[in-house]
Amino acid sequence: MSINGSLGENQPQRRGRGRRPAAEVRRGIVDAAASLLFEHGMIAVTFDRVAALAGSSRTTLYKWWPSVGALAAEAYFAYVEHSLEFPDTGDIEADLRTQLRAFVRLMTEEGAGSVITELIGAAQNDPALRKALSATYSRPRRDLALAALRRARARGQLRDDFSLDIIVDQLWGACYHRLLIPDEPLTLGFADELVRNALRGAGTS
Amino acid sequence: MSINGSLGENQPQRRGRGRRPAAEVRRGIVDAAASLLFEHGMIAVTFDRVAALAGSSRTTLYKWWPSVGALAAEAYFAYVEHSLEFPDTGDIEADLRTQLRAFVRLMTEEGAGSVITELIGAAQNDPALRKALSATYSRPRRDLALAALRRARARGQLRDDFSLDIIVDQLWGACYHRLLIPDEPLTLGFADELVRNALRGAGTS
Incomplete structure (x- = not known):
């Protein structure tokens, strides 16, 4: 597990370490949320756990989804x-x-x-x-x-x-x-x- | 109102201190729960608040309803x-x-x-x-x-x-x-x- 950064942090671009396209990152997050949701239910879908499973930062999640419910709904769909x-x-x-x-x-x-x-x-x-x-x-x-x-x-x-x-x-x-x-x-x-x-x-x- | 006895009453009658019939007590509790439920929603329906509003003891509520949800459902109905x-x-x-x-x-x-x-x-x-x-x-x-x-x-x-x-x-x-x-x-x-x-x-x- 290599989660970078955390809440509220504006990270500079890391160099020399291929950056994934946004669409791919987004899909990875939605997949991670769906797998938590279908395996363990809503209670397992937290920004922390999804970020950890997707290898993304919580900052990214907060940027794209106003609430964990919104992310869960998108993952379900x-x-x-x-x-x-x-x-x-x-x-x-x-x-x-x-x-x-x-x-x-x-x-x-x-x-x-x-x-x-x-x-x-x-x-x-x-x-x-x-x-x-x-x-x-x-x-x-x-x-x-x-x-x-x-x-x-x-x-x-x-x-x-x-x-x-x-x-x-x-x-x-x-x-x-x-x-x-x-x-x-x-x-x-x-x-x-x-x-x-x-x-x-x-x-x- | 003179309904005598009913549900769960194995207690000796108290003397010298008019005891309300169980059916009347029960109805008072359900009414209190309904009024909290319809005025403030589920969050307001707690055994503490219902007991206080109905002038009953929490013990009585626990005896008759397995959960506050069960009481809320009965109150709704x-x-x-x-x-x-x-x-x-x-x-x-x-x-x-x-x-x-x-x-x-x-x-x-x-x-x-x-x-x-x-x-x-x-x-x-x-x-x-x-x-x-x-x-x-x-x-x-x-x-x-x-x-x-x-x-x-x-x-x-x-x-x-x-x-x-x-x-x-x-x-x-x-x-x-x-x-x-x-x-x-x-x-x-x-x-x-x-x-x-x-x-x-x-x-x-």
């Missing part, structure tokens, strides 16, 4: 991003089912569930984390889903007389509900029924 | 219970709309939103609170909704081929989603569209 791409086959029901199933698997089989519930939980008492979570995670995810829903509406697959936003709450929101208030389990079958009911309705009339 | 009765007019769409609107009003206009999000947030890192919240609040609420949905299915108003539980997640879960991850506002119009989509579907086919 970087870790899950690849699992949450939105398919576009032209069949909105199939695409929603594929995406929601991927989300459920990520939460239940790939360990993201306990991390995101901890982040959302902590965000209730931490406005900076709430803002970071929205900016780096929930808002972009919502926008991706909305774009797919808009295309489906343009293809005539969705009614014209309601706000598309509510589908996000009825599908992903319903899953978060089972994660955060775990009275019933989050399963793939649940995801399938959600998609079907959201599109076809639960009523008989 | 006692406070909101009257607002959340489930109507039964025979028309499930109308009844769901009435109930969901009452829930939205309670959250947004009557101050319960910030309290329940704080409780759910804290529950993510507090298994005792999670258990108390489920036992005193979310599970009984879910069961009430399920009973209404079962009656509607028996009347032929809901399809037979899905788990009724998911309606709870698609309606109330969607509302909690907007409370806990507030990218979009929780409104009465949102509640109305949720009910309509859940029953009639958002799709055109």
Whole structure:
């Protein structure tokens, strides 16, 4: 471990010792934060520990992230991003089912569930984390889903007389509900029924 | 008020010094906890402060509640219970709309939103609170909704081929989603569209 410097110190450039590009340093920090977050939870994500693991200075971390929550939110998003791409086959029901199933698997089989519930939980008492979570995670995810829903509406697959936003709450929101208030389990079958009911309705009339 | 005895009372009666019935003492404590919770948030709900406000001893509180979270959950439920009765007019769409609107009003206009999000947030890192919240609040609420949905299915108003539980997640879960991850506002119009989509579907086919 060779951590250079510490809090509040403006270090001169070191010479003769190749300096890593900022993007690479940043990625290393986010990776280190993600590995602490997914292995040990939010409690392990401190600027000290992340800096030590990434081989960066705390000064660098303070410069880029206003709070450790903001760093944790970005780390979470970087870790899950690849699992949450939105398919576009032209069949909105199939695409929603594929995406929601991927989300459920990520939460239940790939360990993201306990991390995101901890982040959302902590965000209730931490406005900076709430803002970071929205900016780096929930808002972009919502926008991706909305774009797919808009295309489906343009293809005539969705009614014209309601706000598309509510589908996000009825599908992903319903899953978060089972994660955060775990009275019933989050399963793939649940995801399938959600998609079907959201599109076809639960009523008989 | 003359409810005699109840919970945990194995003590000899004190003589010559009017002793309040246990149910009355308990209600006084829950009321005190609710008033701290709704005025100042979870941080104000400590056994010390509740005991002082209720004129009870901490010993009594420790005897009845395993944690301050459990007391807060019970206080929350006692406070909101009257607002959340489930109507039964025979028309499930109308009844769901009435109930969901009452829930939205309670959250947004009557101050319960910030309290329940704080409780759910804290529950993510507090298994005792999670258990108390489920036992005193979310599970009984879910069961009430399920009973209404079962009656509607028996009347032929809901399809037979899905788990009724998911309606709870698609309606109330969607509302909690907007409370806990507030990218979009929780409104009465949102509640109305949720009910309509859940029953009639958002799709055109």
